[in-house]
Amino acid sequence: MKAIRFFTYGGPEVMQLDDVPIPDCGPGDLLVRVVAAGINPLDWKLRAGAIAGTRALLLPGTPGRDAAGIVIALGGGVQGFVLEDRVCFYAEPARYGTYAEYVALPATQAARIPPGLSFVDAAALPTPGQAAWTALVDMAQLQPGNRVLIHGAAGAVGGVAVQLAKQLGAYVVAMASANRAARVQALGADEVLDYRDGCSGLPWRGMDVVLDTIGGEVQDASWCTLRAGGVLLATSTVPSPARAQQAGVRAGFVCTRPRGSVLAWLLARQLRVEVARTLPMADAAAAHRLGERRQAGRRQNGVADAAAGIVKALAPLPQGGPPCHRLASLSGYQSKAPSVAGGFCLAN
Ligand SMILES: NC(=O)c1ccc[n+]([C@@H]2O[C@H](COP(=O)([O-])OP(=O)(O)OC[C@H]3O[C@@H](n4cnc5c(N)ncnc54)[C@H](OP(=O)(O)O)[C@@H]3O)[C@@H](O)[C@H]2O)c1
Numbered sequence: 001m002k003a004i005r006f007f008t009y010g011g012p013e014v015m016q017l018d019d020v021p022i023p024d025c026g027p028g029d030l031l032v033r034v035v036a037a038g039i040n041p042l043d044w045k046l047r048a049g050a051i052a053g054t055r056a057l058l059l060p061g062t063p064g065r066d067a068a069g070i071v072i073a074l075g076g077g078v079q080g081f082v083l084e085d086r087v088c089f090y091a092e093p094a095r096y097g098t099y100a101e102y103v104a105l106p107a108t109q110a111a112r113i114p115p116g117l118s119f120v121d122a123a124a125l126p127t128p129g130q131a132a133w134t135a136l137v138d139m140a141q142l143q144p145g146n147r148v149l150i151h152g153a154a155g156a157v158g159g160v161a162v163q164l165a166k167q168l169g170a171y172v173v174a175m176a177s178a179n180r181a182a183r184v185q186a187l188g189a190d191e192v193l194d195y196r197d198g199c200s201g202l203p204w205r206g207m208d209v210v211l212d213t214i215g216g217e218v219q220d221a222s223w224c225t226l227r228a229g230g231v232l233l234a235t236s237t238v239p240s241p242a243r244a245q246q247a248g249v250r251a252g253f254v255c256t257r258p259r260g261s262v263l264a265w266l267l268a269r270q271l272r273v274e275v276a277r278t279l280p281m282a283d284a285a286a287a288h289r290l291g292e293r294r295q296a297g298r299r300q301n302g303v304a305d306a307a308a309g310i311v312k313a314l315a316p317l318p319q320g321g322p323p324c325h326r327l328a329s330l331s332g333y334q335s336k337a338p339s340v341a342g343g344f345c346l347a348n
Helices: 041-048 119-124 126-139 156-167 178-186 216-220 241-247 260-268 281-301
Strands: 002-005 016-019 029-038 055-057 066-074 086-090 102-106 110-112 147-150 171-176 191-194 207-212 226-234 250-254 277-280 311-315 333-335 344-346
Touching: 002 281, 016 281, 029 086, 029 119, 041 281, 066 102, 066 119, 066 126, 086 119, 086 126, 086 260, 110 260, 126 156, 126 207, 126 226, 126 250, 126 260, 147 156, 156 171, 156 207, 171 178, 178 191, 241 250, 277 281
Parallel strands: 147 171, 147 207, 171 191, 207 226, 226 250, 277 311
Antiparallel strands: 002 016, 029 066, 029 102, 029 311, 055 333, 066 086, 086 110, 250 344
16 A cells, blocks of 8 residues: 655655555454545654654654544454444554555544545544543533633634533633634634734633643743633643642643544534645645644744645545555554543643
8 A cells, every 4th residue: 555654753855655565454443445634733743753752653654643534344343333434533553654545443443424524524633623622521621601711723623622612511712813713703712812912911810721732922821811720731832730830720731542432422513623725645745844834934923824724634545456454563653651541641
C-alpha cells in the first residue's frame, strides 16, 4: 500500500510517499481502507521532533492518528462491527499512522459514521472531539448553568468544545478572531470576543471553567477569570500547579485517549469540525506547511494566515490491489507522558 513516511525529524519535506506492507489485522482489530485522514497540529509537532523529549517516535514514522474509511477485515473477537461498515477513529498509539491507504486499529477505538456524514467530515472530528470531551466532561464535569470560557473557539478543539458545552447546558463565552465571530456564534456561543483585542483585560470574572487551547499569555491572562475553586484545562501548555494554587483553582493538562464510545456519542449529537481544505495524500507536506504557516503567522503577527483556513483532511490516492495481511511495524511512538487513569493529568 501507499503511505507517507519520514525517516528523520525535520520540516515537511522529510515526508515522502512510500510503498509499505498492509498492516496485520490482529485479534480485536479492524482493518480499515482509509478514505480520508484528519490532520491535527500534533501531526507536525511529532514530525518536527518538537516534542521528542516526551514523545519520541520509533522511526521511520507515518503521521496521523485520525481517519475515516471502510472496514475490510475483522480480527478475532470483534463485536459491534461488520465488513463494509463506514467508521472513523482516533487511533493511539498509532501503530502505523493514518496517512496511509490502510490502517489496523483496536475496534474499541472506532465508531460508525452516521448516514449522511461524509468521510472527510468524519475524519476531522475524532481527536478534537475527544479532546473537548476529555476536558469538559471527564475533567471539568461541566454542569448545566456553568459558565465556561473557551479560547481558540474558531479552531477544531475549541469549536467542538463550544458545541459540546452548549449541549451540556453551559453558558459559553468564546474567544475568536472577529472575522470568525459569526461562525462561532452559529456553533452556539452566548458571547464571542476578538482575541486580537488582547487578553490582558479579559472582562469576565467568576467563570467555572476555562478551556485553554492556546497557552502562553492566553493562559496567563485566564487565571483571574475563574471563580475560587474553578478549573482551568489546557491542551497546549501544561498549566503551572503553583499558579493554580495562587489563584485558588484547579488546573489540568488534557491527555486525550481514544475511545470509540465517546466518539459515537459525539457523532450521534452531530458535533462537527469545519473542514476548509482537502488535499491528496501525496500532498501531505503541503498540508503541513499550510497548518504550520498559519500557526507561525499567529505567533509573529497575532493574526492568522487567513488564506490557509483549517486544513483538516487528506484524501488517499486511488486504491491499489486487494489487501494482503502481512506483519508490519512501520511506526509508533514511545510516550513518556504521564499516564493517569481517566485520560487526563491534573496539575493540582
Ligand atoms: N492535549 C491534547 O490531548 C490535545 C488534543 C488535541 C489538540 N491539542 C492541541 O490543542 C491546540 C489546538 O488544537 P486545534 O486542533 O484546535 O488547532 P486549530 O484548529 O489550529 O485551532 C487553533 C485556534 O486557535 C485560535 N487562536 C490562535 N491564537 C489565539 C488567541 N491568542 N486567542 C484565541 N484564539 C486563538 C485560532 O483562531 P484563528 O484561526 O482565528 O487564528 C484557531 O482557530 C494545539 O496545540 C494542539 O496540538 C492537544
